[in-house]
Amino acid sequence: MNSLTYELNQSPYDAIKKGIMKSDWTREKEILKLLIVLLPISLYLLQVVLSVTGHETDTLTTGETTLGWFLEILFAYLATFIFSIEILFSSRIALKGRLFGETIRTQTYKSLYTVGAPISILSIILFIANYSESLTVITYFFAYFIMTSIIFILFLKFFEPISIFIFVKLINWWRNRKEKVRITNNRNVIYVLTYSVFAVVAYLILFWVSYFGYISAFPNGDAIIESANFNQNQSLLYAFGFDMINLYNFLTLTVLPLTISIIPIVYGLKKLYSKSLGYLTFFSIILPISILLPMFGAFGLVTFGADFYWITGQTSYTSVFGFNFFTLRSAGLDATLIENNILGYLSIPYIYTRYIFNIIIWSLITSYIGKSFKTKNVPKDENSLSKMIFSNVDELMHFDDYIAGEVPYLITQSDDFKAEDLITERDEIKELMSLLEKEKLLSELTPSDENEKKRFYFTLKYLYSKGFVEIFRPEFSYDTEIVEKQGLYIIYDDGRGLFDYSFSKEFDQDPGLISGMFSAITSFIKETTRSQDLLKTIDHGDIRILIEYGDRIFGAFFIKGKQSTEIRGQLKEFVSRFENKYAEILKNWNGELIHFKEDFKLVGQVFKEE
Template sequence: MQAITLSSMGIVFVPILIVSLVAVIIGFLKKNLSNSIYRILIALWSFWIFYYLIPAMILQNAGLTAQLSMVANSSFSAWMKLYTLSFANFLYSVALFLAFPIVMYPFVYIISPFISVVILIFYIGRKNITQVSLWADFKVKPSQFLAKEEKEMLKMFLALLPFSIYLLTTIIQIMQIPEDPLTLGRTTLGWFLEIYLMYLLAFIISFHLLASVRVYFQNKFIGERIRDTAFRTILIVSIILSTLSLYSYIIQNPETLYLLLFFSSYYIMTAIIFIMLFRFFEPASAYILVKIISLIKDFRAHKDFFKTLPIAIVLGVVLGVAVLGYYYLIVIPISIQITPSRLLTDILLFSNPRVDDIIYADLILGLSNFWLYFDYGIVVIGALFFIRKYKTKPLHILIPVYIFRELVSLYFPPGKHYWITSVFSLALLGDEYVLFPRFALLEIDFGFLEQNYLVKSVVESFLLVFDAVGLFGSIIILSIIGYLHMKDVVQVTAKGEARLKRILGWMHRPNGGALQLRENTYVIPIIKSKEEIELTEEEQKLYDFVKSEIPKVSEVKEKSLLPPEEIPNLLKNLWTKHVFSFLEEDVYFEIPLTRLVGLYVVMKDGRGVYSKSFGKVEVGSELVSGMLSAITSFVKETTRSSDYLRLIDHGDIVLLIEYGTYVFVALLAERETPEIRMRLKGFLKEFEQRYGDKLIDWTGDLREFTDCDEIVKNYFERPVI
């Protein structure tokens, strides 16, 4: 077995280190992009390590000997050829890596909303689906919420690893599948890794989406409850049962250990990349779920969706012709000249390719992937142009585009399928052996499916769905991501007396072209105070009304107490003065506000420290602190539980409790929500940071906490849902 020398390390790591250095510099110079850049960089490193390096190490340890691909003198040109190989490998790595966000993950995010709807109907019944409300955030979801969601997802992925490996071993046993690439030169389960993991991710995301869009039913946010229950059940079953069964299988079949390691490395890589890119894709999937539920609740309200359908079909035809022309004029002529199919046999796992052939193959295969992404780019850019031009949505232009995609595929019928892995090769430069990884291809063998018609039907169904949704799903997801990031697509939240409403839509800004006022257009104030600009008396009245209501144009005419015939001109005048903007609704949410009753801070020994009432009825802090101490002690004594009591649910009122180092805080509220719990934790943390020194030896003087109202104001003055 050849060792990895310092020269080998240089060959392997130089390209990605250079790219990482450039990314870090850009992130340092562009602070607003740094988080996104670092996430993509972590995802790329994960792919490079788990897909490019580790498989080669596993196969080498399993007995695959590195073959000699180059013999030359230790000259500058010879070393440059190896570094050229390294950069060609890295180019191909990037091309393969991009398949995850461009091709594979969009499949996850396009089918998971439909699974979410099925799950929701299962929990609440088909007839009740029209009674649910939603509260999604497409623009400014707090980073602490995102971090918590990512943490929960990562826990799920890691917990499901033993279950996934157990499922793999079960398939091998039941189907008697031969899986030994070292002997056979092909793989049977390469397809299983990708397809299975994509469906698994879709299943997990479908539960997460119900919590993400805050599904609200019968005065409760049931989305969080459904997700938490499902995740908790999966964790218990996967960790306990699957781990024991997997251990037993490895003891009986030690020769398959390397295969399980290979699967595990691919699984971990997929999970890390998925988590790193989760923030970019999740809003698009949530948007689709919102649209599906809105369509189910009121189909007639979406009739405007079809007004631009003729233009969409024409655009789809144009884009389809553009894709066909791109293939006929560019791809086919180049393909004929370079004949990439000939190269596949040169880089198979058990051949002995020269370094020149490896470089050539990496460049050709990498560029062919980039050609595919360019194909996607043509359609996505066309979709975004259509969205911006006609202030519409990206969904319905894709049917004709998909038809043309199928026409293109008729000219390129599928051939053999290959699974891409990596192996080690050797170069002898003078007296020095240089070990380096390279990509290699394993032919995927579907022959075992012919033995069982039922299994064949199931597998082909999953593969058919994956292939059919491919381009279609990618363009939808990527177009929605582009749509949600457009400057003129904004999200506005407004507070009423007892409800909170949120609108996502197109903003008609001043100097943004001609203004066409529609009755269902929302009027949005864009200045903080009317003193910022000189207004007439009528304009001031209109400004005061709009600021408090965020109304539609029709509501302004009905409720503003101004002459209806003057309102259009007043609105346009205030628009040109940069006082108002107008919002064309795409998505509308309305949710009842949560009523807060009282906040109580209590020492661990039961003494009341601070209390704040949010309503007309005040509850004595001594009564609450005594009750909490008694209940907590009772629960711990009777159940012998080491955990603390965190919630008391009394139907129409709940008591939320959080514990710190010196005190615990209790909040009486109408219901528990993740947002209220997060604010309560934040309040407790800041309270102990400010008063920690006083709490250590507190004498009972309540005057020491009189300025605590500032902390309460920061956390609980804003509307709570």
């Protein structure tokens, strides 16, 4: 775990906004293509499972089906598998500087395409041969699978950033689980406890209000639900009533509990340093009550159990003056799930965790709205540093936490601060704000004298209350070896050098020689190994050469020390920005280097020190 590194330098909320605004859907298309390849296999697997469990005779015309549960469980496992691979890829998680998430994704998708395509064709043939009479099942399965796949990839950009954040938090917690840091404001767990109790009371009141509201609004609700069965024709009034019941149930049994659950967590975590302690406290109150409430005829804040029926579309008609007018209505299918068969066992993790994960994910998204992240490299010794990722706090740290000095807070000028604000301030404030033109760790600013240390806290409190400074606390960190940058070379795909930059005066190599060397090495490897994989790293003593590829160019970065996700990420960004900047020139490059002479500015932007 100590050798793991990752790339996360913005808040989940900012990452969500950036992902949604980005118009590149290449990755989503790849995932959709993969899911379509797996569709015939899933279809054949459906009939096999239904046959083994003794439900092969269930059809949609009976008004009950196991199909819905199979689809739900299958896609939950399939989506979890694909989503996990995407998280490993997008988080740029690396072991000793090597991005294994990217390798896992490439190899897995390649294997699934290679093996899945012929198996899918075979599955279609076997299905037609054995289950040709199940045309209705095929139609519903195909439509649901495609619909769910599209929804999955559309929401990928929304849920992936917060999932990466949770993943990195778990890595950081496991890595530092043995470290004992005394955080005074963990005493503020009483806030989470109090808010949780208020949430339960509020929910019980609103639940019984909504229950009696349901009885008043739908006095014949049971009859409406029964008439909505898939194999029955329903009156127009009852069809409208069924839609209203579903909407009412969604608001009162899904939206209301989720909202009431999120509020105490969001406000409680503002008072608490440890998020894990906050969630542990909250669920220790909520879960037992949610288990007990169904015994008294009520639903809990967290629902445990299977759905009663599935909602689908069904053609319906009404007769007017002897003519039948057809339309589409919402219909219900009894959700058959026999708990002692394979579907029952496979559904257990899904049924009992979906609402818990809903609460965790939505509360974290809400908590990090408006949060800003900062990254800082903190030297540990002459050979290593700690890369720390901070988020801004909602309130000033407790005095006892400040005195203990165990949390490395980061202090910086706020974005709203202006120099004119200091005109009437005393010299001490002006001097301190001058120091904060560049962000500083709290330990760098804190006086050593005990009396001055106490005085400085109240000065900091004053600056924070005035909005002059922002305070950031560490979210996670990892240690990495200090890397000494040597030289950067951008090379055309035919081996000609485009641009070079030396970070060290001692490193002065002939660009033409370097370009020729890479051209020879890559040609040699392709010819001798017959491999289509691209060369990514070359190790030679204490020098490492990192290589990243674009469409028409590739970049070679010479460093001393171990590679890291940060260094490789910078190289990849530079290659991408360089290629985008000169896209038209690179299409038919004639060898002129004058176009690229000013790109040392781009080097400064990309390879900047945190």
